[in-house]
Amino acid sequence: MTATSTSASATAPTGFPDTLLLAAPRGFCAGVDRAVLIVERAIEAYGAPVHVRHEIVHNTHVVQRLADLGAVFVEDETEVPEGAVIVFSAHGSPPEAFENSKRLGHTLIDATCPLVTKVHHEARRHARDGRDIVLIGHEGHQEVVGTMGQAPRSITLVETTEDVDALELGQDAEIAYITQTTLSMDETSAVVDRLRQRFPLLANPKKDDICYATTNRQDAVKTLAGSCDLILVVGSETSSNSKRLVEVSRDRGVDAYLIDEASDIDPAWCVGVRTVGLTSGASAPEDLVEEVVNWFRERGTTNVDTVTVIDEDVEFALPSVLSRRLAQLSGESSEELLSLLDDDDVEASS
Numbered sequence: 001m002t003a004t005s006t007s008a009s010a011t012a013p014t015g016f017p018d019t020l021l022l023a024a025p026r027g028f029c030a031g032v033d034r035a036v037l038i039v040e041r042a043i044e045a046y047g048a049p050v051h052v053r054h055e056i057v058h059n060t061h062v063v064q065r066l067a068d069l070g071a072v073f074v075e076d077e078t079e080v081p082e083g084a085v086i087v088f089s090a091h092g093s094p095p096e097a098f099e100n101s102k103r104l105g106h107t108l109i110d111a112t113c114p115l116v117t118k119v120h121h122e123a124r125r126h127a128r129d130g131r132d133i134v135l136i137g138h139e140g141h142q143e144v145v146g147t148m149g150q151a152p153r154s155i156t157l158v159e160t161t162e163d164v165d166a167l168e169l170g171q172d173a174e175i176a177y178i179t180q181t182t183l184s185m186d187e188t189s190a191v192v193d194r195l196r197q198r199f200p201l202l203a204n205p206k207k208d209d210i211c212y213a214t215t216n217r218q219d220a221v222k223t224l225a226g227s228c229d230l231i232l233v234v235g236s237e238t239s240s241n242s243k244r245l246v247e248v249s250r251d252r253g254v255d256a257y258l259i260d261e262a263s264d265i266d267p268a269w270c271v272g273v274r275t276v277g278l279t280s281g282a283s284a285p286e287d288l289v290e291e292v293v294n295w296f297r298e299r300g301t302t303n304v305d306t307v308t309v310i311d312e313d314v315e316f317a318l319p320s321v322l323s324r325r326l327a328q329l330s331g332e333s334s335e336e337l338l339s340l341l342d343d344d345d346v347e348a349s350s
């Protein structure tokens with residue numbers, strides 16, 4: 001863990017925090033970065049409007065900025081005119097959405113995060129091998145809807161240990177579990193432990209489905225919780241991973257609030273607080289975090305430090321259909337084009 005700091009000259013009034021600790025990593029993950037870039041580049045490549053199925057990422061500011069550029073957000077692909085360009089969101093979509101789009105002759109650009117796609121592959125593999133699948137996740141979340149759609153007859157959704165107890169499956173049943181990528185690690189491990197107790201033959205995922213970005217952001221909050229009296233999480237109410245960050249903090253006895261932007265901060269939260277921790281969910285842009293930093297500085301917080309728990313270096317390539325279009329527009333050679341078609345290329349070092 002490393003810490004870097006800057007300080008300003010004003011002094012915080014008595015009873016107001018004098019120190020603000022920023023979590024690192026925080027904010028945009030590789031999947032969100034890629035999804036936002038896909039919409040921006042699709043507008044560039046095809047012209048506005050570009051339709052987007054569901055909020056591309058769960059952040060109201062990001063969605064509004066893309067709408068201003070020419071994105072049109074729809075909940076259902078069947079609302080989009082025949083032959084139009086459509087981007088599917090980072091959370092993943094069920095197979096029938098792809099079928100509908102194909103039938104309507106859409107130019108489809110899939111912005112599903114490759115880590116969500118990996119869970120889809122697992123679900124289909126288990127279903128093919130005849131296993132019952134338990135999906136740990138939150139009912140109604142877009143990612144869960146997309147994953148359930150991969151094998152609807154084989155998947156049962158559970159959220160809690162009580163849900164595990166209520167499963168109507170025999171002890172010797174061949175069961176595999178998969179999870180939503182943005183869950184709380186602590187909560188999920190309790191559910192997995194219960195599954196193992198009930199079903200000794202339980203098949204584990206090859207690698208945890210909870211993604212690197214979720215894990216790293218939760219670890220950073222756990223570290224901040226050791227030295228903060230209050231933690232603020234920048235993120236939207238619709239963002240699962242942001243809400244989990246609030247829970248992680250509260251589970252460690254540190255008061256925490258989810259805020260969409262600086263104007264959501266209630267100064268009463270800061271009374272008697274010396275050190276505030278600040279982080280942001282994987283879909284929250286950094287300029288919103290900077291506004292919060294300024295909010296504290298303007299009120300006299302002098303010490304602003306960054307607490308780094310891990311460096312992230314993860315990148316996902318653009319979908320080939322978009323890379324190809326952009327390369328054609330810029331007149332790139334076929335060799336340059338081939339280097340862009342590495343759709344599933346994932347460089348991960350964290």
Ligand code: SF4
Binds near residue numbers: 115
């Ligand atoms: S939070 Fe994880 S799974 Fe979700 S988009 Fe980001 S990297 Fe992908």
